Structure formats: C-alpha cells, structure tokens
Amino acid sequence: MCALVNAAGDIVQKIEVNRAPANPEDLVDVIVGARDRFASGNSSQLIGLGIADPGMVNNAEGLVVRSSQFPGWHNIPLAALLGEKIDIPVLVENSTRVRAIGEYMGMDDLRQTEASMLYLEYGEGIGFSFVTSGAIWRGEGFAGELGHVVIERDGNLCGCGARGCLESLVNSSTIEARAKDLLGRGVNSILQGRDNPKSEEIFAAALDADRMARGLVEEIVSHFGLAAAFLASAFHPKYIVVGAESASAIRCLTKEITSAIHDRTLPEIASSIEVVEGREYEPLALVGAALMVFRKAIMQYSKTVARASRP
Ligand SMILES: [Zn+2]
Numbered sequence: 001m002c003a004l005v006n007a008a009g010d011i012v013q014k015i016e017v018n019r020a021p022a023n024p025e026d027l028v029d030v031i032v033g034a035r036d037r038f039a040s041g042n043s044s045q046l047i048g049l050g051i052a053d054p055g056m057v058n059n060a061e062g063l064v065v066r067s068s069q070f071p072g073w074h075n076i077p078l079a080a081l082l083g084e085k086i087d088i089p090v091l092v093e094n095s096t097r098v099r100a101i102g103e104y105m106g107m108d109d110l111r112q113t114e115a116s117m118l119y120l121e122y123g124e125g126i127g128f129s130f131v132t133s134g135a136i137w138r139g140e141g142f143a144g145e146l147g148h149v150v151i152e153r154d155g156n157l158c159g160c161g162a163r164g165c166l167e168s169l170v171n172s173s174t175i176e177a178r179a180k181d182l183l184g185r186g187v188n189s190i191l192q193g194r195d196n197p198k199s200e201e202i203f204a205a206a207l208d209a210d211r212m213a214r215g216l217v218e219e220i221v222s223h224f225g226l227a228a229a230f231l232a233s234a235f236h237p238k239y240i241v242v243g244a245e246s247a248s249a250i251r252c253l254t255k256e257i258t259s260a261i262h263d264r265t266l267p268e269i270a271s272s273i274e275v276v277e278g279r280e281y282e283p284l285a286l287v288g289a290a291l292m293v294f295r296k297a298i299m300q301y302s303k304t305v306a307r308a309s310r311p
Pocket of ligand 1: 147148160161162165
C-alpha cells in the first residue's frame with residue numbers, strides 16, 4: 001500500500017500495489033512507479049519518500065537488514081537503490097517505529113510535554129517501540145525486536161527461523177488457527193459456523209464475553225501481558241499505547257494490558273502509567289512514515305539554512 005500524505009498527516013490519496021516484486025530492483029521500480037502516479041495526479045510538491053518495513057531495518061544507512069515481507073532478502077540497500085532513481089530524500093524505517101511516531105505526533109499532550117511513550121504492537125508481528133523526548137530509543141540499532149524472544153524452546157516455527165518465539169505463540173495467525181481448531185472440535189462459541197474466523201472476530205467475541213474467545217485472549221495475554229509488564233517496569237513510560245490490526249483487537253488488548261500492568265508491576269509504577277487505545281495500524285504506518293519524512297526534511301532544511309547563514 002502506498003499513500004500520498006500532507007504535512008498535517010492526512011492521507012490525500014492511496015494506491016494499492018498487488019504485484020509481489022521478484023527482487024529488490026523490481027521493488028524499486030514498483031515504488032518509483034507509485035511516485036510517478038502520485039506526481040502526475042497532484043500539483044503539490046513531493047518533499048520525500050518514507051518506507052515502512054516490518055523487518056529489521058538500519059535506519060541510518062537505509063538498509064533492510066532482514067526482510068520479513070520477502071524471505072531471504074538480507075542487507076538490501078533500499079535507500080541507496082531508490083536514490084539512483086529519484087532525487088528526493090528517502091527514509092527507510094521499521095514499521096513498528098513509524099507507527100510509534102505516528103501515535104506520538106497525534107497525541108497533543110505527549111508532543112507538547114515530550115513525555116515518554118511505550119508503543120506495543122499486536123498483529124501478525126509483535127513489536128514495541130519506546131519514544132522519549134520525541135525520538136525513538138534505538139539501543140545499538142534493533143531495540144524493539146520483542147517478538148523474537150524465545151519463550152518455548154519446542155514451540156511453533158517462527159518466520160525468523162527459531163521455534164517458540166513470543167510472536168509465533170501469540171500472533172494473529174496463531175489465534176486464528178487455535179480458534180479454527182477449537183471450533184472444528186465443536187467447542188461452544190458464538191463463532192460456531194465460521195470456518196476461518198479472523199482475529200478481529202475473535203477479539204470482538206471476547207469483548208462479548210464469549211468463553212472460547214476469552215480463553216484464547218487470556219492465553220495471548222499471559223505472554224504478551226508479561227512482556228508488557230517487564231517493559232513497563234524497565235522504561236516506566238507515562239503512556240502505553242496499544243496498536244493492532246483491528247478496532248476490536250485494540251479495545252480488547254488495551255483492557256487486558258491495563259490489567260496485566262496492574263497485576264504484575266509495583267503499585268507506584270502501575271498507578272502512574274496510562275494504557276490507551278492506539279489506532280488501527282495499516283493507515284497509521286502510512287501516516288507515521290510520512291511524518292518521519294517531514295521531520296527529516298525540516299532538519300535537512302534547517303542545517304542548510306544554518307550553513308548558508310555562517311559568516
Ligand atoms: Zn521469531
């Protein structure tokens with residue numbers, strides 16, 4: 001999915017790309033093609049290009065270190081490849097991080113006070129991003145890869161190649177497979193009759209107090225909530241923002257994470273953290289990537305002005 005986003009963070013136009021690129025050069029052609037379509041339909045000036053990738057990214061070098069969208073793609077210099085074809089600044093960033101910035105920029109209280117925020121993301125992938133003083137905390141580069149901590153040594157095979165990662169235990173395809181299995185065995189649920197229940201339906205059923213769906217959510221939260229409690233105690237943020245693929249998942253998980261923080265952390269920490277519902281994460285990735293590009297463009301412009309004004 002590609003979008004044209006204005007400086008206010010509003011999506012002006014969207015283009016859906018259905019072609020799976022065969023190699024990095026092909027991906028570059030797809031992105032350049034989308035840029036050309038946006039440019040031909042709008043009189044406004046494009047000031048940059050932001051790419052949100054769910055894999056491991058080296059933002060400083062514009063490098064896709066390990067792609068999760070395209071298995072086997074390692075150390076792809078995406079920004080440099082795009083730089084050969086287009087003449088606007090390019091930003092490549094991990095998608096959890098761009099969503100965290102999208103949430104941060106959209107919360108007036110956070111932006112104005114520069115309070116700290118922990119963004120938790122649940123979906124096909126599991127991730128977190130800590131934002132402090134308006135910037136992402138990167139550690140030595142890959143801080144946030146929470147989803148690939150091994151919890152069960154003999155657990156499900158994960159996309160990263162390991163077994164029993166947090167992500168493979170709790171992600172949306174796992175909960176869908178678990179629900180399908182239970183429904184196939186005749187477990188009583190309002191989802192009976194649905195052959196392939198989607199995660200958003202399972203979370204909605206849990207909010208409706210469906211016993212089977214509640215049980216699945218509790219399984220998830222026993223792991224995801226524990227991770228959130230560790231992170232809350234490690235970082236002690238002012239806010240924890242919960243993002244997910246659907247509104248029902250966000251509402252359900254926000255309630256559950258609130259309980260997990262309350263039950264598992266010291267009262268002085270739990271009482272001073274506010275757990276809030278984030279936004280559905282596909283549009284947020286588009287907006288967050290664009291807002292990061294605007295920030296990058298403004299910083300580059302400021303440096304240029306400062307250089308030009310030196311005596
Ligand atoms: Zn993994």
